[in-house]
Amino acid sequence: MDDDVTTIGEGVVLETAAASVGLRAAGAMLDAVVLVAVYIGSFIGLTFLTPDSLDLAAMSALVLVHLVAVFVGIPVALETATRGRSVGKYATGVRIVRDDGGPIGFRQALVRGLVGVLDLWLTAGGLALITAFVARRGKRLGDILAGTYALKERAAKSPHRPLEMPPELAGWASTADVRRLPDGLALAARQFLSRAPQLNPVSRQTWGVEFADQLAPYVSPAAPAGTHPEHLIEAALTLRRDREHARAVERERADAAVSAQVQRLPHGIPEVS
Template sequence: MDDETTLIGEGVVLETAPASIGLRTAGALIDALVIGSVYLGSFLLLAQLLPDGLDLAAMSAAVLVHLVLVFVGIPIAVETATRGRSVGKYATGVRIVRDDGGPIAFRQAFVRGLLGVFDLWLTAGGVALISALVTRRAKRVGDLLAGTYALKERAAKSPHAPLIMPPELVGWADTADVRRMPDGLALTARQFLSRAPRLNPTSRAQHGSELGARVASYVSPQPPAGTSPEALIAAALVVRRDREYTRGVEQQRLDSEIADAVHRLPHGVPESR
């Protein structure tokens, strides 16, 4: 597992690439401009609405409430309503999500909004930048306490390499028995094959050996001696895919035949025998 994947409870690996500090900074600047514009416009409107002769204490309270509503209330409301988006995040293709990859709720938005006063506004983003530089997934203080991070929604999806049966295992695959693998293992193996060419050779060999051993426990007989772990993984996934596809096609054919037979009977009811 790495910073670009999340293992959810069902054992499925999700692609969850965190947003870079550059993207987060750009989104924060856009949000700051939007919030600043809203504050200035609403402040001018408030000045027109406040009655003349209002005492200093009441005026100060009104200004303070207005300040809190704009700089804290609006970000919390927007992130809650959009499940982690804002104008800046929408422009940069970023969304705030929980650490497990799920959408945030009011609780997370509330914590982030309160802490944003400290790590964004009062320090001009300095604390947020330092926190992002030293934490996993570039989290600011609000993210650390809320259990969230910024997800790069427009991350380029690395295309899966096509699954091809290794020529040296064609004969073995014709008679091999590949038991059903857990979906999490099958997905992890599929992603490994797609990423293998970009991995460090040492990491590639290590992960390949570990995954190959796990996959081998679901096949019988074992492949010929000297078969590489990657070849075994590819062959097992091809056999699994082709056989599940064949079973699906056969099931559709049987369902279609049963449906035709039922519709030919009176009132669509099967005949009693």
Template structure:
């Protein structure tokens, strides 16, 4: 279910599905127009060379009309169908055409957008599409309104993955805390949440942070000071858990190395002649 710039998925979590800005849509459309224009120009030159000059005017007109239809309708339909809503311009700008509910578009919707685009994009130099997009809350052009689609911004800002380090405010707590074995997948779920927290909708981020903290809290003793932010708590728990597991692994490797050395030594301190 879509509401504004959110899509509510089955788990009841709101995902940020903000529509692409008018500027990014215009830029992607301009790039697509340049690419298709270049293809049409080359195809027209080829047609002028290979088409027999003996054909009458009606036949030549039909051929050139078919060529234009193939370039400006056929190519976008095939390309967007194969890429599920992308074009050359959308690849460059990080956009994708999706259904109003956030799902991938079908062939029927691609065809509707392409056919309507002949009028609102090509025959009117994009003026109708520009006016429609500027007056729609989701930047829809007429083809989007008829097809039930819109342009989604899929390229998020550069990810800012914060390293897992114990926050300074919890450094004292980290030295004495006891962390029991977490259920399978819970630590991974918490790590994935922290990795993509910046890209989540604020309400979803808060809800998921509190939920994960509540699930991990029974495995931690003592709990951090009251008022600790859920994400700070999760970061500290994962950092302490990782550091302790690493230290344990290093001690085990050292013990294995010492044992392997002892196995190859002669008993009672007798020197090995081979050495």
């Protein structure tokens, strides 16, 4: 199965991008800094609250319980309460989920927390890194045993900037017709506009003129003389988008009206709530 695809229990395939090892390492280091700070602060507070009458065995047991509570209890409680998040994961846009894409529960969080003592703390993250580079979806040992993986929640920003009607073509667009514009050509022109700022100026001009020439037969009336090719492309695509949206809204309104008429009871039969 592709690492970016998950099949849930209903047999539906979802696109789920696993977080990279670097992203996970950054989140783990941030979590480690937070936990160490909490441990030091709580340990100092514990020394003031602990009575002097405790013997060495009781003191050792108290220190061990405090250590486990901070480095195992806190991560387990956080991941259980937030369904797979922690301070580091929140900062890096990562969430721990089950292999089927569902949210983790206490069992998965507990297994990850207990195994984390070995692959994160006792080996300073070395075992976790080795496992993540070898295992599918960048899993550490705790993920393999718990049946989980790190999901990248924050998608990259879309390269498409919003389409806007060029002001100088607003009057022309009010009477223009672009209904015959093919979907394939519209998509290719949209992709060109998105990549235009990164193109070489000569290539950008060449492609702009070519797309404008391809759009011209489907636009009526013709754009004013001297219109910049990219402005014509953007105006045509904006006009097409706005009118398709208006038609979709009108269809939904008509369907709602028909549905309301169909669901009404015949005349004379009272409505029962």
